[in-house]
Amino acid sequence: MKKFVQITFSSFKIALQELMANKLRTFLSLLGVTIGIFCIVAVFTVLDSLEKNIRNSVAALGDDVLYITKWPWMDEGGTYKWWEYWRRPVMKMADLKAVNQKSQTLRYACLSYSENNVTLQQGKYGLDGITLYAVTEHFEKMQDFDLAYGRYFNPMELSGGNNYIVLGEEVSAELFPGILNPTGRSVTLFGRKFQVIGCLRKAGNNIAGFNFDKSIMLPFPAIAAMKDPAAPGANTQLMVKARYGIHPDDFALEIEGILRAERKLAPGDKNNFSVNKLSQITERLNEMFAMIDLTGMVIAFFSLLVGGFGVANIMFVSVKERTKIIGLKKALGARKSVILTEFLTEAITLCLIGGLLGILTVFLLSWIISATTDFSIFLSAKNFVIGTGISAIVGILAGYIPARTASKLDPVVAIRSN
DSSP, rough: OOOHHHHHOOOOOHHHHHHHHHHHHHHHHHHHHHHHHHHHHHHHHHHHHHHHHHHHHHHOOOEEEEEESSSSSSSSSTTHHHHHTTTSOOOEEEEEEEEEEEOSSEEEEEEEEEEEEEEEEEEEEEEEEEEEEEEETGGGGSSSSOOEEEEOOOHHHHHSSSOEEEHHHHHHHHTTTTTOTTTTOOEEEEEEEEEEEEEEEOOOOOTSBBBOOOOOOEHHEEEHHOOOSSSTTTTTEEEEEOOOTHHHHHHHHHHHHHHHTTTOTTSSOOOOSSEEEHHHHHHHHHHHHHHHHHHHHHHHHHHHHHHHHHHHHHHHHHHTTTTTHHHHHHHOOHHHHHHHHHHHHHHHHHHHEEEEEEHHHHHHHHHHHHHHSOOOOOOOOHHHHHHHHHHHHHHHHHHHHHHHHHHHHHHHHHOOOE
C-alpha cells in the first residue's frame, strides 16, 4: 500500500511537470473538459436552485391555499379555451360570503382585485406601470410580504371605505426619493388622494404571480368606490385557505360544491370558475425541469466526448514524445503497472484540473447572479462531488488506452525509437 502511494505521488509530480512544460497543449486539452463539466454542474445547479426557490415560495404561501378565478392557470383538457373562460363571470363578494358562511373546512377567505399599468402621482413625481391590489380582510394571512415601515390595514379599514394606501418598495423609492419612511404623506390615484400608512419590504415575485415590489395595496371597498371589481373584464380572484389537517383535495371539492350552489349550476353543467393550486405550477415546472435536465445532459455528454478525445489524443502524443524515457525506465526495472499508473495519473490530473475550472466558473457565475438579482443560486456539495467524479472518470477512460500502450512498449524498441 505504501509503495502504491509513493508511485501515485511520484506519478502526480511527473504529471504536473509535463502539463506545465506544454502549456498551450494543456490549455487546449483542458478547454473541452472544462466546458463539459461546466455544462453538467451548471444544469444541476440551476435546476436545484429553481427547485429550492420554488419549494421556499410554496412553503411561504402554503400548499393549502386555493386561487379561484375565471381563468385557469393551466389548460383544462389539453386546450386552453380562452374564448370560453373570457365569458365566465368574475368572482364577486357574494362568492366570498358563500364560502365564509357554508364551508366547514375553511380557515381564511378573501377577495383580491388587481389592475396593471396604474399611474400614481406624488407632487411633481409620477410613476407608471404599477400593479394595484385591492384586498379584503385576511389577504395578509395568505400572501408572504413584510412591512419595512408603518403598518398594514386593520379590519375596520378593510371592511369600510377609506383613503389609506400601502406602497411597494420600488414605488416608495421612486415616488419619494431620499425619504426612507414616507408614511403619513399623500399620493394621488385616479384623481383621489390617499394617505400612505405603510411601505413593504423588498420581496420579488412569488410563485402565485404577485409582485409586491412595484405595487400598491388598498382596501377592496376603496376601489369599489371608483371602479366595478365585478365588471366582465375585471381581474378579481377569490383566495381560500384550509384549516390545519384538511387534505387539499377534500378542501377543493367542498369549496367547488359551495360555489356551484351559489352560482346555481345544474349537476351536468361545467364549472364557470377555475380552482387553481400551487401544486399545478410545481408539477408543470417539474416536467419542464426534466426536459432541461435531459437537454443539458446531452449537451454535456457531447462536450465531454470531445474533451475526452482531446485528452486521449494529447496522451498519445505524450507517450510518443517520451518513448525513449519509457524504454529506459523499463530497462532499469520499472514494471508495467508503474508506467500505466504514471500516464493514467497524468490523464486524471488533466481532467480534474479541467473539472475544477468548470466548477469554479459555475461558482463565480452563481455568486454574481445571486448578488445582482433576486434569484438565489446554490452550488451544493452534491454537485461538486458529481463534477469532480465525472472529471476523474473521463480521465480514466481517456487515459487508459494511451497508458496501456505505454506500459506494453518493448524497452529495446522504445530506446531505439526516433
